[in-house]
Each structure stands twice: as structure tokens, then as C-alpha cells.
Amino acid sequence: MKKFSFLALLTIFSLGIKSLYTRFEILGTLDASGAAMEVSFLVIFFLLTNLLNKKLLVYLILNIIGSFFFLTAVMYFDYYNSLVTYKSLAQAGQLGDIRTSIYALFKAKYLWFFLDILFMSLLWKYTKELSEKIIRIQSKLIVILAAINIIFLSISFYRASQQISEINQYNTIGFFAYQLMEISSETSTLFRGERDITPELVASKKPSHLNTNSKLKGIAKGRNLIIVQLESVQNFLLNKRIEGAEITPNLNRLIKESYYFPNFYTQVGKGNTSDAEFLVNSSIYALGNEPMSTAIAGKVVPSLPRQLKQAGYYTATFHANEVSFWSRKEMYEALGFEKYFDQDYFGKEDFIAYGVSDEILYKKTVEKLAEIKDKKFYAHIIALSSHYPYDLPEIKSQYTVALPEEYNESIVGSYIKSVSYADYAFGILVEALKTSGLYDDSMIVVYGDHQGVQTQNKKDTTLVNELLGHEYHPILDHLNVPFIVKIPNQKGKTVNSVGGLIDVNPTIANLLGLDLGKDVIFGTDLINATSNTIGIRFYAPTGTFVTDEYAFTPGKTNDSGLLTSISDRLESGVTEEAKDELKKIIHYMKLSDDYVRSFK
Known part of the structure; x- marks a missing residue:
């Protein structure tokens, strides 16, 4: 007993x-x-x-x-x-x-x-x-x-x-x-042995195809580069009206004169916003189970800042929070930024969420950029005011879109208000760049870091579905974020290529005329892509991917899953083609993980 x-x-x-x-x-x-x-x-x-x-x-x-x-x-x-x-x-x-x-x-x-x-x-x-x-x-x-x-x-x-x-x-x-x-x-x-990850190996496994002759190669060569990362901004709010009023009028105006990619998705992992910064600057997949800011701390990562520094650019990143938040100091050093500006520079005036308001962020950033306008620069600006839980100060409501009563006391209503304010502040950035003479001589890139809207109750789900005009999809809507590239002296154009944060770096490099032939790049130049497949994990089950035609969500076994057509949202079971694509993207993402672990 x-x-x-x-x-x-x-x-x-x-x-x-x-x-x-x-x-x-x-x-x-x-x-x-x-x-x-x-x-x-x-x-x-x-x-x-x-x-x-x-x-x-x-x-x-x-x-x-x-x-x-x-x-x-x-x-x-x-x-x-x-x-x-x-x-x-x-x-x-x-x-x-x-x-x-x-x-x-x-x-x-x-x-x-x-x-x-x-x-x-x-x-x-x-x-x-x-x-x-x-x-x-x-x-x-x-x-x-x-x-x-x-x-x-x-x-x-x-x-x-x-x-x-x-x-x-x-x-x-x-x-x-x-x-x-x-x-x-x-x-x-x-205990897995180190692999020799070469540009040739990655290129041979890349789940995409490019035009033989690169379009717009070097079209922005020698121009300043300004990249704006918008906090929690999803794509479905762009070019959307509520009772006749635009939610994001300033971003909508930018789209008209820019290359706009409507089929673009977040791929962040546990590091969330900081992971987005890493992905954009490295074109390497996030590990998913560990913030990349800690995964690469103390290491040297091939990156956009290093590429641009070799091309004679001054590189700096601007974030209104403390640089210690999510170990950003270590990440910026690993990525090779020459300078970072954080709360010590921006102060605590007009505080929203985790830092000064986007209005102050943009004004003080442009002031700093105006001081160095005589040399080429790359400025990565991390907006913050539209951060969850979207508790926008009442005084800022005057700058946001008016909402019907049914949006009162809903997370969706608070989210729309925050994004509307973020758009208002972005308009201030555009005007400041024009006043300082930087707008016409800069390539301006804007993207959303990750999803923002929460649909945890029936009311919020109903509001989002009504706004979209269809049922809110966990991949095609929830993870769909903006990607906009304003190229000096170029007319606007919509590019329907499917892409993700991992594709920002090679897309920009092509426009700036940078040679990435000797670099390990896991992303794809979206302007020249004839087909593309992107992997997603963390915010979706590992094995989730999106092609130019459909989104795939894995099922309970490796031979099951759900396909959702991008064009008409029709759902169907797994196909042999999808199973093959799944094997390729899983192998490709593991290749990226091995590359991260090889850094010294």
C-alpha cells in the first residue's frame, strides 16, 4: 500500500x-x-x-x-x-x-x-x-x-x-x-551542427521568382531614406470612410503618389514592434519564440544600416521610448546603426502610451534631420501613439475622425480613433519634411509593424465585419498591414505582389541601387517579383503562409489545412500544391533560423 x-x-x-x-x-x-x-x-x-x-x-x-x-x-x-x-x-x-x-x-x-x-x-x-x-x-x-x-x-x-x-x-x-x-x-x-548559409544556398531555396531585368533599379540612388514604422496600423483602415469621412486622409494622399502594396503582411514574433524593426533592417525571419532584440544581442548582423553606411549614408533610428525597452540598445548595435535617439532626446512632453506623442516625435526628428541635410542619411522612425490599449487623451480627439454612437465603449472605436490620430500626426511629418526641403529629395517608406484591432466580443466583431463588408479573416485581414513607398519623381502605382516585412529590405535596396549579391537575403524585391510566398508564425500557427493566390492555415496533421482565396475569400481543403509549398516554406524558415544562430 x-x-x-x-x-x-x-x-x-x-x-x-x-x-x-x-x-x-x-x-x-x-x-x-x-x-x-x-x-x-x-x-x-x-x-x-x-x-x-x-x-x-x-x-x-x-x-x-x-x-x-x-x-x-x-x-x-x-x-x-x-x-x-x-x-x-x-x-x-x-x-x-x-x-x-x-x-x-x-x-x-x-x-x-x-x-x-x-x-x-x-x-x-x-x-x-x-x-x-x-x-x-x-x-x-x-x-x-x-x-x-x-x-x-x-x-x-x-x-x-x-x-x-x-x-x-x-x-x-x-x-x-x-x-x-x-x-x-x-x-x-x-546540438544541431552549424550550417554554412550562403547567398547562393538561400537564393536556390527562395520561394519566389523575379523579372529577368530589374525594373526601377537605382531609380532613387543617392536619395535620403526615411522609413516610418506605424504602431499597430492595419491596412483595412486605409482608403476607408466612416459616414463620408476618411479615417486616414494623410496616408491616403501619400498612396496616390507612391507605390502601394495592398497584399502585405506582418511577420513579427515574440518581440512584436522591435521584431518589425529587425525584419525590415535585416530581411531575416524572426525566430518567433524569442524577441530578436535579445537573440542577436552582442552579435554582428548584416543589415540595411551597414549596407547604407558603406554607401556613404549616416544612419540613425528614432524611438520615443527608453532604448532599454525590449533591449533595443543591443539590437541597434547589432544592426549597425550609427546613432539612436530615444526618450533622452525626445523628453516626456505630451506623453501618450509609451513616449511623447507622434506629433512631438516627428517634429523633433525632422529638426535633427535638417541639421544633417547636407549629407545622405537613413532615418528609421518608430511611431508609438497608436499603441494598445488605444487610450488616446481626450484633447487629441479633435484631430481624429468622428465616429457614430455604436462605436462608443468599444475597443474597435478606440482603435480607429488612435489610428486616425496617428494619421493626423503623420500629416505633420509630411509638412515638416516639405518645409525643411527634405521631402522631394527623400525616398519615404511607410509600413505597419503588426496588427492592432482586438475582436474579443460580439460587439467588436460585428463592428469590424460591418466596416470591412465581409467577415474578418485571421490572416488576410488581421495580419494585413500597409506598405507604401514614395519614390522621388515617380507616379503612384498599386503593386499586387504578396509580401511581408521580410521583403522591405530588398525592395528598398533595388530602388537605391544597392548590390545585395554578396548578402544573405531571405526577402524578395516586391517591385520585380512575378510570384512570392511568405511564411508567418507566432501570431498564426507555424506553417501558415500566403501566396499570390491564397492564404494557408495548417490543420491537425501535416496533410491537412485550409486554403482561403485572396480574390474572393472562398475556402477549400488542402491541395498537393499547398502541401509542397508548406514543405518549402518550413524548410526556408528553418534555414533562416540556422542563419541567425550562426551569428558571432
């Missing part, structure tokens, strides 16, 4: 209920096999922890830690639409900086994760008594129970290893087992 603490049973039962609730919040359903997997892991965990001494304290600590993990998983998925992993703990130091976003995500119902712990603390005397109560179970029954669960776990782990999508892996093996699978995956990566 084996002795087991009654408190241990209660703790495991409590964690089991919480794990099932977490599954429901993330997956929206509770299937029998997935629920059984959660329970199986906890049974094995229970058998192991029962070997420990000081059981009362141990079980209370385990319950608290588990409850915090479940709460974090639910809130994390609410915001990122991605699964939290043990590696996310490395970003715990950023919590103070993003506390307003955390407050906005927290819901009162999440408090129930800790109700049992509260009762056990208040009734400490009875909790101690429970810890001393013993249940006796026959040893044979324990062995049989352990064997059944180990076999069940092994089968589930094997099934999960055959899947690409993290969501499907989680559905198959459960929350804690998924963490073990992530640890196993990371460990195997550490």
Missing part, C-alpha cells in the same frame, strides 16, 4: 480544472482526448510530487505557480493569439513598462484562478489538517495507473511531434506537456 496526501489530490484536482478552463479559453472547445491528456500529465505529476517532503508548502506553491501560468497563458493568447511558453519568463522584466496593456487585458473572471488558494489561506488550520489526512492506494493499482498514463503520454507526444502548428500540438498534449516539448525542441536545436 502507498500513502498519499488528501491535500495532494485536491491540489491536482484544482489544477486539472484550471487547465481545462485554460484549454477552453484558448481553443474554444473541450474535446475528450485533449482533456484526457491534461489529466494524464497531472496524474504522473501527482505521483512524482508525492515523493517530496514538506507536502503542505510544496502543494501550495505548486498551486500558486500553476495558477499564475494558466492566467498568463489566457491573457497572453488574448493579446498575441499565440501560446505562452517557459521562454516568455525571460521577458518578465518588461511587465512594468507594459502594465497599461496588462490592465486592459485583465478580466474580473480571471480571479477565480486563485479562489481555492485564497480559501486555503483563510482556512489555514483546516488546510493543515487536510495535509495530514492520508489515502492508501494499492501499489499494483499505482503501477497500472502509471503505466497507462505513460503509454498515453508517449502516443500523444509522438502525434504532436508529427504536427507543425503549435496550437494543434497544445491541443494534442496539453499545457504542461507542451512546455516539455518546447524544452526538448530547444535542446535539440542547441
Whole structure:
């Protein structure tokens, strides 16, 4: 006979209920096999922890830690639409900086994760008594129970290893087992031998095709380069009106005189905004499970700033927050920027979200650029005012589009207001550049870093669907961001090539006449692309990709998935062509990951 603490049973039962609730919040359903997997892991965990001494304290600590993990998983998925992993703990130091976003995500119902712990603390005397109560179970029954669960776990782990999508892996093996699978995956990566990633190898695997003769090659040679990264701005708000009023009139005007890419998508990973900066400047895929600002810290990364510095450009990046936020200082050094301007330069006047308002950001940036206008420069400007939770100061409402009453007290309404203000501020940038004489002599590139709108309730979903005129798609709408390139002395044109943040660097390089022949570039020049496929992960299951014709979302097995046509949004099952494309893009993204790990 084996002795087991009654408190241990209660703790495991409590964690089991919480794990099932977490599954429901993330997956929206509770299937029998997935629920059984959660329970199986906890049974094995229970058998192991029962070997420990000081059981009362141990079980209370385990319950608290588990409850915090479940709460974090639910809130994390609410915001990122991605699964939290043990590696996310490395970003715990950023919590103070993003506390307003955390407050906005927290819901009162999440408090129930800790109700049992509260009762056990208040009734400490009875909790101690429970810890001393013993249940006796026959040893044979324990062995049989352990064997059944180990076999069940092994089968589930094997099934999960055959899947690409993290969501499907989680559905198959459960929350804690998924963490073990992530640890196993990371460990195997550490022992993988280094590969010699050459430009020729990458070019041979590139999932795109280009025109034989490059169009617009060097058309902007010798011009200044100004890149503006817009916070959380999605493409569906551009050229959109509400009751006759434009939401983004200044961006709409820029589109008319620029090359505009409507089929353009974010590809950021866990680093979010900072990942967008990395992707644009490096043309390398984000790892997804680790912010690139920390992944490349202390290393030397081939990049757009280094390419332009060799061409005689002064390079600088402008961000209104502290440079320590998301380890940007280390990232800027790795990317080779000569200078960065952060909160020390911009101050705290007219503060919105995480820094000075975009109005102040643009004005002070142009002032600095005007001082160096006698030499060529590359300025990367990171806007910030339209950051989640879109809590725009009331005084700024006068600069935004007026919304009908149905948008009141909705996250969609707040989001539209924030983007409308970001557009107003962008208009100030354009005017300042014209006044300083920099506008006509600069190539101006504008893109959205990542998605912004949250549709977590029926009201917000209805508002977005009505605004779009169709059902909001998790890839084609949610991850679709603007990409606009204003080339001096060139008329505007719409380019329908599918692209992503990884394609910005080679597109710009072609226009500036830079030679990338000796560089490892994972992106594609979108002006000259005859076909292109881009991979997406983190905000969508790994294995998600978009071609010029459709978006693909992986299914529960490698031979399943969903295709959504870009032209008419019709959905269909997986095809042999899509399965082949999936294998190519997965291999290509792993090639990029290996390249990142090769940096010294």
C-alpha cells in the first residue's frame, strides 16, 4: 500500500480544472482526448510530487505557480493569439513598462484562478489538517495507473511531434506537456551542427521568382531614406470612410503618389514592434519564440544600416521610448546603426502610451534631420501613439475622425480613433519634411509593424465585419498591414505582389541601387517579383503562409489545412500544391533560423 496526501489530490484536482478552463479559453472547445491528456500529465505529476517532503508548502506553491501560468497563458493568447511558453519568463522584466496593456487585458473572471488558494489561506488550520489526512492506494493499482498514463503520454507526444502548428500540438498534449516539448525542441536545436548559409544556398531555396531585368533599379540612388514604422496600423483602415469621412486622409494622399502594396503582411514574433524593426533592417525571419532584440544581442548582423553606411549614408533610428525597452540598445548595435535617439532626446512632453506623442516625435526628428541635410542619411522612425490599449487623451480627439454612437465603449472605436490620430500626426511629418526641403529629395517608406484591432466580443466583431463588408479573416485581414513607398519623381502605382516585412529590405535596396549579391537575403524585391510566398508564425500557427493566390492555415496533421482565396475569400481543403509549398516554406524558415544562430 502507498500513502498519499488528501491535500495532494485536491491540489491536482484544482489544477486539472484550471487547465481545462485554460484549454477552453484558448481553443474554444473541450474535446475528450485533449482533456484526457491534461489529466494524464497531472496524474504522473501527482505521483512524482508525492515523493517530496514538506507536502503542505510544496502543494501550495505548486498551486500558486500553476495558477499564475494558466492566467498568463489566457491573457497572453488574448493579446498575441499565440501560446505562452517557459521562454516568455525571460521577458518578465518588461511587465512594468507594459502594465497599461496588462490592465486592459485583465478580466474580473480571471480571479477565480486563485479562489481555492485564497480559501486555503483563510482556512489555514483546516488546510493543515487536510495535509495530514492520508489515502492508501494499492501499489499494483499505482503501477497500472502509471503505466497507462505513460503509454498515453508517449502516443500523444509522438502525434504532436508529427504536427507543425503549435496550437494543434497544445491541443494534442496539453499545457504542461507542451512546455516539455518546447524544452526538448530547444535542446535539440542547441546540438544541431552549424550550417554554412550562403547567398547562393538561400537564393536556390527562395520561394519566389523575379523579372529577368530589374525594373526601377537605382531609380532613387543617392536619395535620403526615411522609413516610418506605424504602431499597430492595419491596412483595412486605409482608403476607408466612416459616414463620408476618411479615417486616414494623410496616408491616403501619400498612396496616390507612391507605390502601394495592398497584399502585405506582418511577420513579427515574440518581440512584436522591435521584431518589425529587425525584419525590415535585416530581411531575416524572426525566430518567433524569442524577441530578436535579445537573440542577436552582442552579435554582428548584416543589415540595411551597414549596407547604407558603406554607401556613404549616416544612419540613425528614432524611438520615443527608453532604448532599454525590449533591449533595443543591443539590437541597434547589432544592426549597425550609427546613432539612436530615444526618450533622452525626445523628453516626456505630451506623453501618450509609451513616449511623447507622434506629433512631438516627428517634429523633433525632422529638426535633427535638417541639421544633417547636407549629407545622405537613413532615418528609421518608430511611431508609438497608436499603441494598445488605444487610450488616446481626450484633447487629441479633435484631430481624429468622428465616429457614430455604436462605436462608443468599444475597443474597435478606440482603435480607429488612435489610428486616425496617428494619421493626423503623420500629416505633420509630411509638412515638416516639405518645409525643411527634405521631402522631394527623400525616398519615404511607410509600413505597419503588426496588427492592432482586438475582436474579443460580439460587439467588436460585428463592428469590424460591418466596416470591412465581409467577415474578418485571421490572416488576410488581421495580419494585413500597409506598405507604401514614395519614390522621388515617380507616379503612384498599386503593386499586387504578396509580401511581408521580410521583403522591405530588398525592395528598398533595388530602388537605391544597392548590390545585395554578396548578402544573405531571405526577402524578395516586391517591385520585380512575378510570384512570392511568405511564411508567418507566432501570431498564426507555424506553417501558415500566403501566396499570390491564397492564404494557408495548417490543420491537425501535416496533410491537412485550409486554403482561403485572396480574390474572393472562398475556402477549400488542402491541395498537393499547398502541401509542397508548406514543405518549402518550413524548410526556408528553418534555414533562416540556422542563419541567425550562426551569428558571432
